[in-house]
Amino acid sequence: xxxxxxxxxxxxxxxxxxxxxxxxxxxxxxxxxxxxxxxxxxxxxxxxxxxxxxxxxxxxxxxxxxxxxxxxxxxxxxxxxxxxxxxxxxxxxxxxxxxxxxxxxxxxxxxxxxxxxxxxxxxxxxxxxxxxxxxxxxxxxxxxxxxxxxxxxxxxxxxxxxxxxxxxxxxxxxxxxxxxxxxxxxxxxxxxxxxxxxxxxxxxxxxxxxxxxxxxxxxxxxxxxxxxxxxxxxxxxxxxxxxxxxxxxxxxxxxxxxxxxxxxxxxxxxxxxxxxxxxxxxxxxxxxxxxxxxxxxxxxxxxxxxxxxxxxxxxxxxxxxxxxxxxxxxxxxxxxxxxxxxxxxxxxxxxxxxxxxxxxxxxxxxxxxxxxxxxxxxxxxxxxxxxxxxxxxxxxxxxxxxxxxxxxxxxxxxxxxxxxxxxxxxxxxxxxxxxxxxx
Amino acid sequence: xxxxxxxxxxxxxxxxxxxxxxxxxxxxxxxxxxxxxxxxxxxxxxxxxxxxxxxxxxxxxxxxxxxxxxxxxxxxxxxxxxxxxxxxxxxxxxxxxxxxxxxxxxxxxxxxxx
Numbered sequence: 001x002x003x004x005x006x007x008x009x010x011x012x013x014x015x016x017x018x019x020x021x022x023x024x025x026x027x028x029x030x031x032x033x034x035x036x037x038x039x040x041x042x043x044x045x046x047x048x049x050x051x052x053x054x055x056x057x058x059x060x061x062x063x064x065x066x067x068x069x070x071x072x073x074x075x076x077x078x079x080x081x082x083x084x085x086x087x088x089x090x091x092x093x094x095x096x097x098x099x100x101x102x103x104x105x106x107x108x109x110x111x112x113x114x115x116x117x118x119x120x121x122x123x124x125x126x127x128x129x130x131x132x133x134x135x136x137x138x139x140x141x142x143x144x145x146x147x148x149x150x151x152x153x154x155x156x157x158x159x160x161x162x163x164x165x166x167x168x169x170x171x172x173x174x175x176x177x178x179x180x181x182x183x184x185x186x187x188x189x190x191x192x193x194x195x196x197x198x199x200x201x202x203x204x205x206x207x208x209x210x211x212x213x214x215x216x217x218x219x220x221x222x223x224x225x226x227x228x229x230x231x232x233x234x235x236x237x238x239x240x241x242x243x244x245x246x247x248x249x250x251x252x253x254x255x256x257x258x259x260x261x262x263x264x265x266x267x268x269x270x271x272x273x274x275x276x277x278x279x280x281x282x283x284x285x286x287x288x289x290x291x292x293x294x295x296x297x298x299x300x301x302x303x304x305x306x307x308x309x310x311x312x313x314x315x316x317x318x319x320x321x322x323x324x325x326x327x328x329x330x331x332x333x334x335x336x337x338x339x340x341x342x343x344x345x346x347x348x349x350x351x352x353x354x355x356x357x358x359x360x361x362x363x364x365x366x367x368x369x370x371x372x373x374x375x376x377x378x379x380x381x382x383x384x385x386x387x388x389x390x391x392x393x394x395x396x397x398x399x400x401x402x403x404x405x406x407x408x409x410x411x412x413x414x415x416x417x418x419x420x421x422x423x424x425x426x427x428x429x430x431x432x433x434x435x436x437x438x439x
Numbered sequence: 440x441x442x443x444x445x446x447x448x449x450x451x452x453x454x455x456x457x458x459x460x461x462x463x464x465x466x467x468x469x470x471x472x473x474x475x476x477x478x479x480x481x482x483x484x485x486x487x488x489x490x491x492x493x494x495x496x497x498x499x500x501x502x503x504x505x506x507x508x509x510x511x512x513x514x515x516x517x518x519x520x521x522x523x524x525x526x527x528x529x530x531x532x533x534x535x536x537x538x539x540x541x542x543x544x545x546x547x548x549x550x551x552x553x
Binding site for chain 1: 457458460461464465468469472514515517518519520
């Protein structure tokens with residue numbers, strides 16, 4: 001592709017290809033800046049007007065949540081001369097792609113929703129209907145700052161040409177796109193599902209962007225923690241079996257890095273499970289039966305992780321200690337995140353608090369025992385011994401079966417167990433795992 | 440635990456034996472760490488073997504026999520546990536068996552006379 005104007009556009013690479021056009025990353029040498037160049041496919045050039053498209057977006061002006069259009073230049077693509085829209089280059093990823101990645105934090109999800117709403121409101125103020133706000137038309141920059149990058153280029157999206165009734169319909173269409181986007185963004189957030197369900201209910205039947213904005217604002221402090229609800233079906237045995245097969249493959253292939261990644265993935269899965277309302281206990285009477293039931297559920301859930309933990313001790317020398325430690329720390333964090341309050345008489349809450357780290361400790365120890373990795377077992381016992389001395393727990397099994405807690409303080413038992421006074425443990429990436437000795 | 444770790448030892452009966460051996464061994468290791476304490480001050484985890492092996496008071500003897508047979512080659516000794524010697528290990532087994540007896544009495548578990 002070459003441009004026919006005075007300014008030189010050096011095409012660096014094609015980055016996207018859609019129904020109506022293609023997008024390239026290019027350099028404007030005169031201005032020494034990287035830009036995005038969109039050309040309309042020649043077969044659609046009779047239907048899509050790049051100049052009109054650019055004009056429409058340009059009417060929005062410079063807005064932090066809408067891509068900035070620099071201008072239109074004539075280019076030749078495959079020997080056909082056509083106008084191309086030159087736009088601001090955005091370094092980020094499409095919202096739709098990001099949905100396959102890590103969950104959004106609460107701050108990130110609100111930033112995305114508010115940013116898109118700001119951008120859409122600006123477009124409507126400028127008399128433009130977007131008409132095609134799908135998940136690929138939003139780019140998330142660093143810190144999940146959103147930018148709307150496109151409008152439906154196949155139609156005249158000027159609201160000014162429409163009657164009042166048609167204009168309302170056109171805007172309602174955009175509102176619906178935004179509603180769907182907000183729903184998907186929150187569904188992919190760290191908020192527990194029942195809270196997202198509350199949000200979904202509120203979003204039903206919204207009529208304007210202002211309504212959606214008010215609902216997103218409401219999530220800051222309006223979400224109510226739910227009561228204990230009907231349990232979700234536990235993971236199936238096949239899940240554990242598949243995991244087991246995978247672990248074996250990694251062992252036979254001597255791929256510790258892969259196993260490490262797998263375990264951290266499973267830990268995150270556990271984290272997500274724990275964040276679900278399945279493990280939320282608030283505003284209800286906590287009876288021993290209910291606690292026992294929840295422990296059983298917990299064990300089923302932790303089952304996703306435990307085979308990996310246990311068999312991971314196949315390599316169980318000291319060098320893998322940090323990996324196990326991270327997994328256990330992560331589980332401890334999960335529990336902290338659940339926000340159980342230690343109150344007088346609520347001993348069962350305390351049981352629940354100390355259950356996951358101990359369960360994981362136990363699993364690691366059993367894995368080490370079965371694989372005759374006694375150095376690992378020794379290291380685990382030394383830590384567990386420290387924990388038991390400090391917590392004055394007389395029976396480990398009582399912790400694992402929902403018996404009486406011996407800790408009146410309600411502190412994070414695992415923090416004291418490993419002699420670390422820090423209450424919070426970041427979920428670290430597999431890359432940050434280091435190998436070190438445990439003595 | 441069987442539900443989640445059954446994949447490691449798929450047969451339930453075999454798993455139970457292994458699991459009880461594991462819990463017992465874990466208790467021994469805790470005792471070994473605390474053997475300079477008074478016996479009544481020792482804190483060690485117990486487990487379902489308290490009930491399940493109540494009629495097998497020689498549970499620890501099996502470990503001792505294994506250690507005696509393999510000598511220095513016994514993996515726990517090689518890992519530096521129990522001071523790497525049989526007499527120390529036998530002492531810890533005795534210490535833990537006493538502890539287990541007390542726990543059984545406290546929990547009302549019937550057991551045969553030794």
